[in-house]
Amino acid sequence: MRRSSSLHQAALWCVLLCLAVRITRAQSQDLYRRVGDDVVLRPDLSSVREPVITSISWKHGDDLAIEWDRDGGVVEPYRQFRGQATLNITTAELKISGLTGNFSGKYEVEVNGKPIASSSTVLKVIFPVSKPTVSWRCDEGLTSCLLSCDGDVTAQDQVIWRRDVHKETHLPKQLNITRERDANYKEFRCVLVNQVSEESSEPVVNPLSKAPGEKPGEGQKWMTGLTVFISLLAILVVVALVHRSRAGFWFYDTEFMPWEGGFWRRSETAGEDHAANGRALSNAEAAESNGTNAAREQRHEAHRSILPNNGQQQQNNVMIIQASYASVTA
Template identity: 40%
Template sequence: MMRAAGWACVLLVVVSADPETLYKKVGDEVILKPAAASVTGPITTIIWKEGLNIAMEWDGKDIDSYRQFKERGSLNISNGEMTITGLTRGDSGLYTVEINGNAAGSTRLTVISPVPTPSVIKSCDDDTSCVLTCEGNTTGTEPFTYTWHLGAIESPDSSKKQRITKEDSSSMEEFSCVLQNPVSEERSKPISNPFITPESSAGGLKISTGLMVFISLLAALLMLVLFHRWKAGMWFFQEESLPWQAGFWSRQGGAPRDAAVSNGTTARREKGETEEETPMA
């Protein structure tokens, strides 16, 4: 009687002590292990309990399984470990083990779903402040946490909502949030800063476009100057080379024409002189 009471006290101490908490994802498997150094000799009996109900036991000959553990449970009689496959949220609970009649540890198993991929929803009251909300169906994913990424900065605020202002976020291009629990982590697609409007972002584009136009005009002007130099044989700032000067556009190849004109004038002059010298009949 006293021996039974002693074992009951030992079991009560083990169960009442803070058990190891173990998180697992729905569909995964878990290996429940006896506490370290709890097994000191050859194993002759093993009893695993889920709460107050026996899940699996070995009496030194046969392994007996109960309820869902008949199909999804297995027992390693060499080290006392129990494996559960295809975990469901219904498998969550406190598991205790006795080896050779002695309490050998406990584990609190919590089976949860993975977090979904969240999305960021913005709600702006005016042109100076907005509230960002990290949305996602978190049913069955507890415990989970939120993390906000504001540009390249990770916010210390871990709440579901994040308030931003135009003044404080002027250097931030985009925002995203992360949902995380002990078995999974998902990040939202980033959204653009609502305070950076197309007009403001187009400022840089306008400067770039203006620079390209300036370079193009400068190149065209340079081509015109070089053409003028080639055509006139001198630079544009020399008075004789101005396009409205007589003979500018016919200067190249103009020498033969001038010669022809000159020859024609001389010929007509000589002809006239000959006619004057011819005596009248």
């Protein structure tokens, strides 16, 4: 009796194990593809007993997607599969190009009129994730902030937050940070992930790394202002050099405004004006030199007239010389 009972238990376990294996093999496989991609569904033909394949049919849900049989010899696609699906009659592989959401669903194949349960596949065509952005809102004392991962987040998307190089997964769209715990981190970013894609936001400087009471971004305002000032100054210098090269004189030497044509036109009289100015300066220097020579000659003449006279006459001549010298030097 005990031996018979043991045999029955062993047989029961074998049956249960076989059922479990069949159930496992019959379960559908989830296959993810992004919109616009191609996919190839490959059935397992190990269960096909016949040496030659005589017919193949693929079903999409309850509807026939594509079929072929040796007698007809023609591959016949249906509905949205026309022009986008091809069938390999040797391997029974189904290829679909340019996937859209209409191709999502369960696919089953029959070879030689018999279903192949192990090749049941659930195709899920989804869009790739969008590039997220990070926004934040802090309290007045700047002791804590709430970061938000903004983007087209769906139920299938996973949000990953990164503190510098540290990675935290399975978090909600919003992340609460505090000065006590997170002030030493330099930047934050969020990453959106689904089964077909991954996109990361641009890094955001940690708003809690600022001094207490300083609003996020204030520390960079002066750098922005300095950058703008240097850029404008560089533009002005370039414009001035271009004007000097084209017009032949500096912009402050003309009566025209920058938006007037004469401002950029080379002046034909510019050289003559400079030459005239040079001649006038030379004449003025010559006149000054002639006046100085005449004064010197007058002083020498007066000295020569002093020598033959007596004391009173010499004194009068000295006074005349002094008056003449004073008038010349004035």
